[in-house]
Amino acid sequence: MFTCGAVLLGIVVLLLFWVVARYNGLVTLRNQVANAWKQIDVQLKRRYDLIPNLVSAVKGEMKFEQDTLEKVIQARNQAVATAQNPGAGIAAQAQSENALTATLSRFIGLVENYPNLKSNEQVRALMEELTSTENKIGFARQFYNDLATSYNIAQQVFPASFIASTFHFTPVELFQIPEGEATQREVPKVDLNLGT
Numbered sequence: 001m002f003t004c005g006a007v008l009l010g011i012v013v014l015l016l017f018w019v020v021a022r023y024n025g026l027v028t029l030r031n032q033v034a035n036a037w038k039q040i041d042v043q044l045k046r047r048y049d050l051i052p053n054l055v056s057a058v059k060g061e062m063k064f065e066q067d068t069l070e071k072v073i074q075a076r077n078q079a080v081a082t083a084q085n086p087g088a089g090i091a092a093q094a095q096s097e098n099a100l101t102a103t104l105s106r107f108i109g110l111v112e113n114y115p116n117l118k119s120n121e122q123v124r125a126l127m128e129e130l131t132s133t134e135n136k137i138g139f140a141r142q143f144y145n146d147l148a149t150s151y152n153i154a155q156q157v158f159p160a161s162f163i164a165s166t167f168h169f170t171p172v173e174l175f176q177i178p179e180g181e182a183t184q185r186e187v188p189k190v191d192l193n194l195g196t
Helices: 002-059 063-084 089-111 121-156 160-166
Strands: none
Touching: 002 063, 002 089, 002 121, 002 160, 063 089, 089 121, 121 160
């Protein structure tokens, strides 16, 4: 009788350890996902700061492209507004960012048509910064999506799904491009040979 009670107690203790380990694992993943999202935020903020400087640097030369310049600023302002709205959600943020990326692509394509801008050191520096930032955004998105996928899987696999549902862990959205918007899958192409 004593042996049976000890075995039962051992099973209960092991079960408690397993529950604590799974709970802590889910909390760890949730915090890693939140941190990854903040890394995207940092890079997006950098892009938001670069765009007005770049538009200002090319404005005098691109007098006949005012409509394009205004669209870039509007897309940037919409993305900033969405980022600052805590209830907007990841899908809305992704949509705003993808619209900004598409507008930037058109804008950068037009900049390449102006020879005077190609030799401007300030424009060159801003374009290089923008390229670097776009790459960092891409890596940050990928890192976030990798962690978010791991977090979602950890909640859905059996038997850990019982822990996730008991403690109200919820899946997170991936930062993705909507289907049918293939043109927005492209990172703005920046010609780094502006002066040559």
